[in-house]
Amino acid sequence: MKRDPGLYSFDLYRDRPKITWPNGAQIALWVAPNIEFYELHPPANPQRRPWPRPLPDIVPYAHRDYGNRAGLWRMMQAMDDCGMRGSISLSVALCDHHPEIIEACRQRDWEFFSHGIYNTRYCYGMSEAQERAIIEDSIETVERAAGARIAGWLAPALTHTERTMDLIAEYGVRYTCDLFQDDQPQPVRVKSGRLISMPYSLEINDVICYNSYGQTPRQYGDLIRRQFDRLHAEGAESGTVMCIPLHPFLVGQPHRIEAFHRALEYCCTRSGVWKATAVEICDHYLEHHYDDAVARAGGSA
Amino acid sequence: MSGQDEGGLPEEFLRYPRRGYGMDHDWYEWSMLHERAPVSWPGGEALALMLVVPLEWFPLDSSNKPFRPPGGMLTPYPDLRHYTSRDYGNRVGVVRLLDLFAELNVRATFAVNAEVARRYPELIDAVRSGRHEICAHGIDMAHLHSGELPIETEREWIGRALDMLREALDSPPRGWLSPGRSESANTLELLAGAGLEYCLDWVNDDMPYPLLGGRLTAMPHSDELSDRQIILDYRHTEESFVEQIGDAARCLAAETGRFGGRILPLSVSPWVSGLPYRIDYLRRALDGVLKAHSVWSAGAGEICRHWCGQSGQGNAS
Numbered sequence: 001m002k003r004d005p006g007l008y009s010f011d012l013y014r015d016r017p018k019i020t021w022p023n024g025a026q027i028a029l030w031v032a033p034n035i036e037f038y039e040l041h042p043p044a045n046p047q048r049r050p051w052p053r054p055l056p057d058i059v060p061y062a063h064r065d066y067g068n069r070a071g072l073w074r075m076m077q078a079m080d081d082c083g084m085r086g087s088i089s090l091s092v093a094l095c096d097h098h099p100e101i102i103e104a105c106r107q108r109d110w111e112f113f114s115h116g117i118y119n120t121r122y123c124y125g126m127s128e129a130q131e132r133a134i135i136e137d138s139i140e141t142v143e144r145a146a147g148a149r150i151a152g153w154l155a156p157a158l159t160h161t162e163r164t165m166d167l168i169a170e171y172g173v174r175y176t177c178d179l180f181q182d183d184q185p186q187p188v189r190v191k192s193g194r195l196i197s198m199p200y201s202l203e204i205n206d207v208i209c210y211n212s213y214g215q216t217p218r219q220y221g222d223l224i225r226r227q228f229d230r231l232h233a234e235g236a237e238s239g240t241v242m243c244i245p246l247h248p249f250l251v252g253q254p255h256r257i258e259a260f261h262r263a264l265e266y267c268c269t270r271s272g273v274w275k276a277t278a279v280e281i282c283d284h285y286l287e288h289h290y291d292d293a294v295a296r297a298g299g300s301a
Numbered sequence: 302m303s304g305q306d307e308g309g310l311p312e313e314f315l316r317y318p319r320r321g322y323g324m325d326h327d328w329y330e331w332s333m334l335h336e337r338a339p340v341s342w343p344g345g346e347a348l349a350l351m352l353v354v355p356l357e358w359f360p361l362d363s364s365n366k367p368f369r370p371p372g373g374m375l376t377p378y379p380d381l382r383h384y385t386s387r388d389y390g391n392r393v394g395v396v397r398l399l400d401l402f403a404e405l406n407v408r409a410t411f412a413v414n415a416e417v418a419r420r421y422p423e424l425i426d427a428v429r430s431g432r433h434e435i436c437a438h439g440i441d442m443a444h445l446h447s448g449e450l451p452i453e454t455e456r457e458w459i460g461r462a463l464d465m466l467r468e469a470l471d472s473p474p475r476g477w478l479s480p481g482r483s484e485s486a487n488t489l490e491l492l493a494g495a496g497l498e499y500c501l502d503w504v505n506d507d508m509p510y511p512l513l514g515g516r517l518t519a520m521p522h523s524d525e526l527s528d529r530q531i532i533l534d535y536r537h538t539e540e541s542f543v544e545q546i547g548d549a550a551r552c553l554a555a556e557t558g559r560f561g562g563r564i565l566p567l568s569v570s571p572w573v574s575g576l577p578y579r580i581d582y583l584r585r586a587l588d589g590v591l592k593a594h595s596v597w598s599a600g601a602g603e604i605c606r607h608w609c610g611q612s613g614q615g616n617a618s
Contacts, residue, residue, distance in 0.1 A: 037325075039319070039325050040325050040326050041319075041325070041326075043311070043313045043314050045310065045314070046310075052368065053367065053368045053447060053448075053483060054367050054368075054447045054448035054449045055448045056326075056448055056484065056485070056486055057483075058482070058483070058484050058502060058503070059482050059483070059502075059504060059524060062503050062504045062505035063504050063505070063524065065324075065505035066504060066505045066506065068333075069331075069332065069333055069334055069505055069506055070333075070334040070335075070505075070506055070507050072333075073333065073334065073335040074552075093317060093320050096320050096321055096322065097320070097321070097322065097323060097324070097325070097331070098331060099322070100333060100336075101333075117317065117320075118317075121314065125309065125310050126309050126310055126314075127307060127308060127309025127310075129309065130309045130310060130314070130315055133315055134315070210535075214534075214535040214536055214537070216535075216537050216541045216544075216545070217545060217548065218541075218544070253523070253525050253549070254507065254526075254548070254549035254550075254552040254553050254565075255525065255526060255545040255546070255548045255549035255552070256548075257552055258548055258551070258552060259548070
């Protein structure tokens with residue numbers, strides 16, 4: 001095991017080369033709905049139990065199913081209303097289970113990136129061949145169902161191996177949402193290809209805010225505004241990225257959607273905001289800022 | 302790299318036998334809420350208010366196996382503080398709820414552990430005299446249905462719970478809520494076989510839907526819109542509880558123009574909302590919903606039958 005993941009260089013958030021976004025925007029805003037499928041009877045990973053109770057553990061299973069049946073549509077309406085496209089963290093097996101959802105997202109020109117096959121299949125303990133298999137499965141499944149190649153990765157249930165970043169980069173994935181060390185993109189050190197860390201967030205992720213921090217819907221709306229205000233202000237110096245990661249089974253509940261809708265509207269109606277998808281931010285950064293960042297880090301990410 | 306995982310995970314980990322259209326089980330069909338045909342409530346109301354009140358008995362010697370049910374015993378035996386705090390609900394808190402429901406003229410569904418009916422007949426009389434609906438809620442909170450329960454044992458438990466309740470009610474209950482909402486893979490089949498019409502365990506929808514091809518109906522019973530979840534588990538204030546119920550009602554009512562009648566489920570426990578300092582917040586939550594929207598307050602079985610008749614799905618008629 002390593003003491004340091006060795007994936008990026010240390011770079012204090014001060015006096016960095018200026019990041020610029022299209023049209024002089026200060027902040028690149030993206031929304032990441034996690035559209036997931038959780039299995040009722042997943043095989044047990046040696047390092048993590050999928051459900052707390054003996055199988056079938058129907059309450060948490062059904063809670064997540066709520067997102068696909070009911071919550072997703074409400075979340076989509078709020079995003080449509082704000083002119084905000086989604087960059088979907090997708091359990092790719094959902095292409096097979098619920099193609100209607102994929103179609104609704106395609107109609108909106110939303111982006112798909114991989115969040116593994118199912119969110120009940122963890123990577124801990126996978127061999128290299130197995131990890132390659134889920135990457136190849138992800139690429140092929142999304143290409144078949146959505147007609148586009150995935151550019152990004154968020155490991156299923158945030159489960160990783162030491163080789164995850166090298167492997168996804170080798171397959172041409174350009175950004176990872178798995179690293180939380182910064183509010184700006186940064187090159188990731190990989191054996192081949194070009195990979196960047198895309199600011200995602202656990203801190204304003206609805207699943208953390210609601211299930212771990214126990215916030216109320218209005219507190220959640222307020223913190224989205226505060227996160228935005230600060231990053232928007234700092235972005236006057238050098239462009240920042242704000243991601244709002246969502247789970248339709250949480251944010252799409254009737255008692256929560258309105259608070260989110262108002263907060264998103266707040267963010268989307270300010271000036272200097274680039275309402276983007278993750279791949280748009282990624283490709284802009286790769287084209288304009290990646291090489292400078294590598295040079296600043298001494299020639300390697 | 303890491304030597305220990307050279308062999309990787311067992312092969313089954315990369316096999317996906319249920320990866321195909323729809324769900325990964327056969328209990329219900331995949332269906333998106335916003336694509337279904339609208340239903341209308343008897344008086345054209347926007348919302349059907351489905352109040353569910355679990356009446357639970359937590360035996361002092363509960364093993365908490367295979368899991369601790371919400372509200373279950375916590376400290377080493379004898380956990381008098383939790384036993385009596387829950388019993389407070391059945392003695393005192395429930396009276397405050399019943400009085401409030403009478404004052405507001407709302408009808409609730411009381412999900413009753415069979416042991417509660419056997420032990421506290423006066424309580425059942427009080428619920429019945431309030432014209433509330435009563436549904437089955439297993440034997441007690443120590444009889445947990447789960448994947449570890451043999452089918453014959455589970456069949457006997459369900460039969461026993463229904464027999465005990467039938468004796469207390471003079472009529473068979475039409476609905477079921479599992480203790481801790483926990484089911485085995487056989488529970489739904491056993492419930493349908495026992496003649497039950499609806500099940501309150503499922504939290505995946507805002508409207509009813511057919512289980513087992515329509516032999517049983519899942520009534521929408523959010524675990525989020527619950528005093529125990531919001532006030533005890535999330536530790537939100539009573540003010541926030543009122544606000545969240547109001548927000549839920551407004552969201553659902555706003556959808557009715559396009560999608561037809563909606564259901565606002567609300568689960569309240571006598572040992573949570575029946576406290577002296579909380580009961581008035583439940584009044585405010587309910588009163589707010591009743592004043593802001595057109596509401597049909599009905600038992601889960603009534604709503605179920607009406608939905609079955611309107612949608613042409615399900616078993617109840």
